[in-house]
Amino acid sequence: MNRETARRGSWSALALNRAPALTLFILLAPIAAGLLGTLLPAFGWLPVVGAADFSLEPWRALWAAPGLGQSLALSLWTGFAATALSLLLALALLATCHHTLWLRRIRQSLAPLLAVPHAALAFGLAFLIAPSGWLARWFSPWATGWERPPDLAGFGPQDPWGLSLILALLLKQTPYLLFMGLSGLSQLPLESWSSVARSLGYGPITTFFKVILPSLYPLLRLPVFAALAFSLTVVDVALIIGPSTPPTLAVQALRWFNGPELTWRLPAAAAAVLLTLLVLIALATWEGMVRLLGRLSRFWVIGGWRGGMGGIARRLALGGGGAVFACATLSMGGLLLWSFAQRWPFPLAWPERWTPDNWIGQSGNLLAMIGTTSIIGVAATALALGLSLACLEHEAHRRPTFAGRSLWLLYLPLLVPQVGFLFGIQVLLVWGGLDGGWPALVWTHVLFVLPYVFLSLADPWRAFDARYEQTALALGASRARAFWRVKLPLLRGPVAVAAALGFSVSVAQYLPTLFAGAGRHATITTEAVTLASGGNRRVIGAFAVVQAALPLLGFAAALWIAKRRT
Amino acid sequence: MAMLGKLSGGPWRRLILLLAVSLVLGVLKAAEPAWDEIEKTARGQTVYWNTWGGDEKANAYIAWVGERVKERYGIALQHVKVGDIAETVSRILAEKYAGRNEKGTVDLLWINGENFHTMKSNGLLFGPFSERLPHYPLVDTVTIPSTTLDFTEPVEGMEVPWGKSHVVFIHDAAKLQNPPKSVSELMDYIKAHPGRFTYPEPPDTLGSTFLKQILIKLTDQQEALQKPVAETTFGPVTAPLWGWLDEVRPHLWRQGQTFPQSAPALRQLLADGEIDIAFSLNPNDASAEIEKGNLRNTVRTYVLAGGTIANTHFVAIPYNSSAKEGAQVVANFLLSPEAQSRKLDPAIWGDPTVLGLEKLSPADRARFIELKRGVATLSPGELGAPLPEPHPSWVERLEAAWRARYSR
Numbered sequence: 011m012n013r014e015t016a017r018r019g020s021w022s023a024l025a026l027n028r029a030p031a032l033t034l035f036i037l038l039a040p041i042a043a044g045l046l047g048t049l050l051p052a053f054g055w056l057p058v059v060g061a062a063d064f065s066l067e068p069w070r071a072l073w074a075a076p077g078l079g080q081s082l083a084l085s086l087w088t089g090f091a092a093t094a095l096s097l098l099l100a101l102a103l104l105a106t107c108h109h110t111l112w113l114r115r116i117r118q119s120l121a122p123l124l125a126v127p128h129a130a131l132a133f134g135l136a137f138l139i140a141p142s143g144w145l146a147r148w149f150s151p152w153a154t155g156w157e158r159p160p161d162l163a164g165f166g167p168q169d170p171w172g173l174s175l176i177l178a179l180l181l182k183q184t185p186y187l188l189f190m191g192l193s194g195l196s197q198l199p200l201e202s203w204s205s206v207a208r209s210l211g212y213g214p215i216t217t218f219f220k221v222i223l224p225s226l227y228p229l230l231r232l233p234v235f236a237a238l239a240f241s242l243t244v245v246d247v248a249l250i251i252g253p254s255t256p257p258t259l260a261v262q263a264l265r266w267f268n269g270p271e272l273t274w275r276l277p278a279a280a281a282a283v284l285l286t287l288l289v290l291i292a293l294a295t296w297e298g299m300v301r302l303l304g305r306l307s308r309f310w311v312i313g314g315w316r317g318g319m320g321g322i323a324r325r326l327a328l329g330g331g332g333a334v335f336a337c338a339t340l341s342m343g344g345l346l347l348w349s350f351a352q353r354w355p356f357p358l359a360w361p362e363r364w365t366p367d368n369w370i371g372q373s374g375n376l377l378a379m380i381g382t383t384s385i386i387g388v389a390a391t392a393l394a395l396g397l398s399l400a401c402l403e404h405e406a407h408r409r410p411t412f413a414g415r416s417l418w419l420l421y422l423p424l425l426v427p428q429v430g431f432l433f434g435i436q437v438l439l440v441w442g443g444l445d446g447g448w449p450a451l452v453w454t455h456v457l458f459v460l461p462y463v464f465l466s467l468a469d470p471w472r473a474f475d476a477r478y479e480q481t482a483l484a485l486g487a488s489r490a491r492a493f494w495r496v497k498l499p500l501l502r503g504p505v506a507v508a509a510a511l512g513f514s515v516s517v518a519q520y521l522p523t524l525f526a527g528a529g530r531h532a533t534i535t536t537e538a539v540t541l542a543s544g545g546n547r548r549v550i551g552a553f554a555v556v557q558a559a560l561p562l563l564g565f566a567a568a569l570w571i572a573k574r575r576t
Numbered sequence: 577m578a579m580l581g582k583l584s585g586g587p588w589r590r591l592i593l594l595l596a597v598s599l600v601l602g603v604l605k606a607a608e609p610a611w612d613e614i615e616k617t618a619r620g621q622t623v624y625w626n627t628w629g630g631d632e633k634a635n636a637y638i639a640w641v642g643e644r645v646k647e648r649y650g651i652a653l654q655h656v657k658v659g660d661i662a663e664t665v666s667r668i669l670a671e672k673y674a675g676r677n678e679k680g681t682v683d684l685l686w687i688n689g690e691n692f693h694t695m696k697s698n699g700l701l702f703g704p705f706s707e708r709l710p711h712y713p714l715v716d717t718v719t720i721p722s723t724t725l726d727f728t729e730p731v732e733g734m735e736v737p738w739g740k741s742h743v744v745f746i747h748d749a750a751k752l753q754n755p756p757k758s759v760s761e762l763m764d765y766i767k768a769h770p771g772r773f774t775y776p777e778p779p780d781t782l783g784s785t786f787l788k789q790i791l792i793k794l795t796d797q798q799e800a801l802q803k804p805v806a807e808t809t810f811g812p813v814t815a816p817l818w819g820w821l822d823e824v825r826p827h828l829w830r831q832g833q834t835f836p837q838s839a840p841a842l843r844q845l846l847a848d849g850e851i852d853i854a855f856s857l858n859p860n861d862a863s864a865e866i867e868k869g870n871l872r873n874t875v876r877t878y879v880l881a882g883g884t885i886a887n888t889h890f891v892a893i894p895y896n897s898s899a900k901e902g903a904q905v906v907a908n909f910l911l912s913p914e915a916q917s918r919k920l921d922p923a924i925w926g927d928p929t930v931l932g933l934e935k936l937s938p939a940d941r942a943r944f945i946e947l948k949r950g951v952a953t954l955s956p957g958e959l960g961a962p963l964p965e966p967h968p969s970w971v972e973r974l975e976a977a978w979r980a981r982y983s984r
Contacts (some may be wrong), residue, residue: 056673076980142848158849161771161829170833249659254777255835255983268663269779271972272694275669353869356849363869371636436667440674446681528667528681529656530624537629540657544630545841 027408029400034419036397037457040435041422045286047434051279061276068276072284075277077256082288085259088172088179088252089242089292095176096183097234103331104191104226105218106324109204116331117192121569123185123338124511125561127518129539130554132178132250134341136167137348137547139174142356144344150357159356167251175252179244181338183237184331187230193469194229198222216317224311227300233465236424238296239289243427246520246539259285263429264521279433286430293425342558349551368548375537376556383533383560385448386523387516390455391463394512395505397456398464402471403493420464423457432525439526446528454526455516463512470504503572510568514561534560611710614901619650621902625891626664627686629657630838633864633925640918645909651902656682662779665691668700668894680896684903687735688889689727689781693968695892696734702893702900704733709904711911712736716932722888723930727968728802735890736907739919740928741857742962743789743884744954746843750874752852757881759793759820765853766824772852774829774836774845778975782839782857787974789885791817792963801966805973814974818981825982832982847871857887859959860926863950867923876952879960886962888930913940922950 050056054065072078107113138144142159143166150156167174200222207217243260252258257265263285266278348354349368351361369376435454439445478500482492498505523536532540538553609617623645629635635657642653658664664685671680687695695701706712715737717723723737724730731737747755756762766773776783792801794816800809825832829851836842839856846854847870856862856877865871891910893903909915913936916929933941949955 077984080984140848142845142850161850164831164833166830166834168834253834254837255833256979268660268666272669272698275666355847374639433670437670437674440671440676443676443679524663529626529658529664530654530681532657537657540629540659541632543628543659543838543841544632545836545838545844546630546632547844549632 026400026404029397029404033397033401033460036453037420037423037460040438040453040457041426041431043438044431044434045426047437048279048282048430051276052283054276056275056279061273068280072277072280077262081256081259081262084172084253084256085242085285085288086292088175088258089238092176092179092183092241093234093238093296096180096187096237099180099184099327099330099334100187100191101223102323102327103188104195105215106320106327108195108200108218108222109214110324112328113192116188119335120185120189120192121565122562123182123335124189125514125565126182126338126342126558127514127535127561128178128182128244129246129250129518129520129535130345130557131181131338131341132247133538133542133550133554134345135174135178135181135337136251137344138337138341139177140166144340144359147357147359156357168253170253170255172253172258175248175258177337178247178251179241181334181341183241184334187233187237190230190233191226193466194226195222197229197469197473198225211316213317213319215320215323216315220311224304232421234296235293236421236461238292239425239427242289242292243285243429245429246535249539250542259288260427260429267433282427282430282433285427289425289427342555345547345551345554347551348547349555351548368552372549372552376534376552379532379534379537380556380560382531383517383535386451386455386531386533387513387560389448389452390459390516391509391512393452393456394460394463395509397460398467398508399505401464402467406471406476407489420461424461428521432521436525445526446530448531450526451523451531454522455519458519458522459512459515462515463508466508466511467504470501474501506568506571510561510564513564517557517561611708615649615905618899618901618905621899622652622654623683623899623902623906624654624656624681625684625686625906626656626658626661626682628661629659630840633868634927637919637925640924641906641910641915644915645906649905649909651905653906661685661687661691665694665700668695668896669698671896672700677896679898680894682894683897683899684891684893684906686738686889687892688887689965690968690971692726692735692890692892693729695894696729700895701734702895702897703735705893705904706731706733706736706907708733709736709908709911711908714911714913714931714935716930716935719932720888720930722886722962722965726888726890727965727971729968731890735892736911737888737930738891738910739889740886740930741889742859742886742928742959743785744856744859744862744877744879744959746846746854746856746862746875746877746952747852748846748872748874749876750872755853755878757878759790759880763820763824766827769852770827771829771831773824774832774842774851775855776838776842777835778978780838782842782855783835784971784975785857785885786855787817787978788966788970789880790820791974792885792966793880793882794820801970802964804967805969810973810977814977818977821982843871858927860920860922860928860950860953862952863922864926866952867950873951877954879954879958883960883963885965887965913943917943917947920944921947922953926950926953
């Protein structure tokens with residue numbers, strides 16, 4: 011069967027041809043409409059509050075808002091610091107371990123860290139580092155002399171410098187960038203490059219930075235952009251553990267949206283537009299800095315310095331990675347303990363009395379929300395998986411079309427701040443009478459699930475040895491049969507991991523669920539963030555544990571599928 | 577009899593007038609659906625009830641209401657928990673924006689004060705309906721004036737009183753025998769014990785209430801607070817408040833750079849021992865938390881000399897609700913002696929009732945009297961006369977001014 015007949019042939023081939031365009035429409039239409047729905051109010055057009063004239067008044071009001079400069083600076087500082095630190099740590103681990111057995115250990119410990127939602131981790135971290143928190147309790151009163159929690163102004167959750175926010179982001183972004191870095195490394199001829207460099211006398215760390223990184227970073231660029239955009243605009247984590255006087259710009263914009271003063275919707279929309287611009291500028295700045303760094307280091311790269319074995323550097327990097335891993339594990343452990351605690355006063359390191367009541371009392375609630383969360387997650391992941399596979403298959407077998415070449419646009423939902431278009435989407439959904447319904451909810455989740463699924467599938471798909479398929483075709487199998495019986499089973503590992511990743515992304519969505527679900531579909535995450543305002547650690551603990559357990563189960567299932575023999 | 581005699585003795589005109597009035601009233605009454613009609617329509621409806629979801633006790637109580645209205649009226653109550661009820665106001669606004677004037681996504685919401693003011697003045701509320709509810713006559717509108725004046729805004733049947741709030745201060749009597757009873761004593765205490773006092777960050781309801789509480793105690797212009805805020809009055813009236821807050825700020829918990837986000841978060845700080853004194857809008861809050869094992873049983877409550885702010889919280893129905901009948905039936909159930917007495921029970925929630933006990937049947941009254949007052953709950957005499965809330969326009973201005981001063 012030649013390419014032409016395949017193209018004209020069956021219905022499925024037709025569907026495949028349309029796949030990139032359809033995928034782009036599903037992603038871009040709501041974002042474009044949402045951005046428009048945010049832009050119009052930003053320039054004074056929101057008839058329901060009596061604003062029907064285009065003007066710059068919202069921008070003037072935004073400019074005059076107290077604390078705007080600080081919010082902006084805070085967003086930039088926390089966003090850049092968190093991304094730079096996570097990237098640095100991830101690269102340090104890769105540089106010092108790429109030639110050792112540690113690489114496999116790191117890979118194995120990543121799945122749980124990838125699975126735990128940001129919000130759950132932030133709750134746990136808040137308890138870990140609070141003045142009355144778990145860390146302080148271990149050392150009190152015997153070492154610190156604290157009979158009661160100390161009064162530490164600048165330290166602990168919600169510190170005015172945003173250090174706790176940076177730490178919370180670091181705990182999640184480092185594993186994510188490591189994961190993407192590992193998948194990038196697997197595409198490079200690591201062995202041959204390393205042995206050439208080694209034979210020339212280069213140390214492993216120098217090899218990494220001089221030989222591997224220049225080829226690895228292009229593969230990491232989009233994930234790093236996504237991490238930076240996320241850190242600059244995150245809402246749920248910043249609500250839980252970020253400063254509040256003033257908060258980051260994303261939180262501030264949301265506050266204005268939700269405030270009782272309806273006229274503040276207009277400056278809020280302007281703030282959302284500002285945040286979107288900020289992200290664009292930040293991405294450009296980052297890229298510029300990376301290029302500059304690349305240019306400046308050219309002299310060093312060709313200078314012939316060989317470097318040592320890097321034993322101390324490895325210990326440092328592993329220490330940093332270990333600290334991140336320990337921090338995340340203890341954060342979740344503290345929450346697990348709280349969910350079974352009856353009384354746990356300061357300075358006891360362990361609960362005074364235990365009880366299953368917190369779980370029993372919440373069981374009905376939890377079960378209902380596990381149901382909602384799973385349905386949305388499975389549906390959104392299935393859709394995203396289907397679309398991604400269709401696009402990748404199209405790419406593998408067809409001449410690239412315009413839509414096919416534009417697939418990088420898939421990353422747009424990760425780069426445009428959620429606050430920037432979700433309010434507009436909400437209005438759009440209400441207009442169409444779709445809000446609060448399952449389709450709207452699943453669609454909104456697909457926006458954020460699809461990029462991750464595509465991102466994690468694209469590399470294994472492109473690296474797939476086409477000769478397997480060609481052999482099947484040569485033996486007389488149809489293209490569809492070759493796909494279902496040869497290619498998919500061979501790639502089931504990456505597919506399963508992509509599905510687990512997609513599911514965990516869906517579970518973690520806060521704002522999209524809030525805006526598209528009309529509050530009618532409470533998921534584990536929306537409920538947990540709502541409960542966070544109440545500060546009841548027992549209940550928050552139970553919810554955060556479930557919030558983390560759901561995606562972990564997904565990853566466990568994925569590993570099982572990947573390892574199973576057919 | 578005496579009245580009849582007086583009427584028959586009076587001119588005929590008066591009788592005719594009376595007949596005419598009752599006729600008109602009768603016609604009006606007929607134009608509105610009878611209550612059993614409403615109950616019939618309500619059967620099978622799903623009512624989405626949006627509330628602030630940060631208080632587990634309230635959530636558990638609402639779950640119980642859901643079970644009751646299901647078995648009694650066939651209504652499926654869906655509790656929608658939000659981080660701030662203003663989000664729901666925002667949602668209803670977005671629906672109006674999009675022209676969705678029926679089949680809205682919210683049927684009932686827990687509300688008062690500035691959010692009520694916003695919704696009422698933007699035409700986002702269904703009503704008037706509350707005075708037509710069969711249980712409404714049981715509401716004590718006389719001794720609780722805030723059931724008809726919500727932050728001085730006339731209720732006019734657009735929301736249903738649900739519970740009563742009254743500011744009380746909370747402390748552990750085993751650690752602090754003589755808590756500060758006035759605003760100036762409180763300042764002295766804060767300065768003498770740095771890091772051991774704070775208040776929730778406005779616009780949290782309790783945080784804003786704290787600002788109003790201090791303001792009322794410090795200003796000598798009480799009348800100005802009862803009127804809408806004016807540009808000329810805001811500065812001079814609130815100057816003493818900012819002076820007080822500026823002076824205590826460096827001595828607050830975490831040097832006043834960070835504030836707890838809500839009432840339960842403030843209470844958790846007290847439970848953790850991070851602060852010495854907390855406060856609550858629910859006079860039974862401390863007792864209920866002792867009952868739950870979250871606070872030590874030596875915790876007690878008190879009010880400031882000269883009284884503290886009190887208000888009423890309500891439920892309201894959005895203008896575009898898709899289950900207005902169901903929402904009314906739920907609202908009416910919330911006013912029943914059964915629901916109100918359960919709400920008052922410190923073992924359940926401990927939220928005070930809006931009903932007048934003397935209006936109840938002896939059996940219903942007994943439900944309330946049987947409830948033991950919690951160990952940390954003040955008697956009505958100790959609680960004292962409530963101070964009225966300022967006009968809702970003050971809240972927004974206070975919150976904005978607070979943010980301008982302390983959030984930059």
